Amino acid sequence: HTDLEKINFISVKENGLLSTVESFKYCARVIKHELKINFNHHSLRHTHATMLNENNINPKAIQSRLGHSRMDMTDKYTHDTDMLNKEAAKAFEKVIGGHDK
Incomplete structure (x- = not known):
């Protein structure tokens, strides 16, 4: 058994769970298509x-x-x-x- 170090992820949802690749893809689509900003992750x-x-x-x-x-x-x-x-x-x-x- 090894001690696990707490990792503070910089990309988490409001509930504290780690954001997934799918979360990023969804946000990128919203930014690009709904906000009309040329963006990708x-x-x-x-x-x-x-x-x-x-x-x-x-x-x-x-x-x-x-x-x-x-x-x-x-x-x-x-x-x-x-x-x-x-x-x-x-x-x-x-x-x-x-x-x-």
């Missing part, structure tokens, strides 16, 4: 990677979380955002002697 991986990137998480850590063996694959999952562009502009202004806005 795989989009969440892109969002995850981009949010980590926006928060200055080391790219190797993002690569590890996504389970990619190559960084070029991880690069395809991180997207340019307004927030990243604003931070880049601020950094450039600071480098060339501008002031923070």
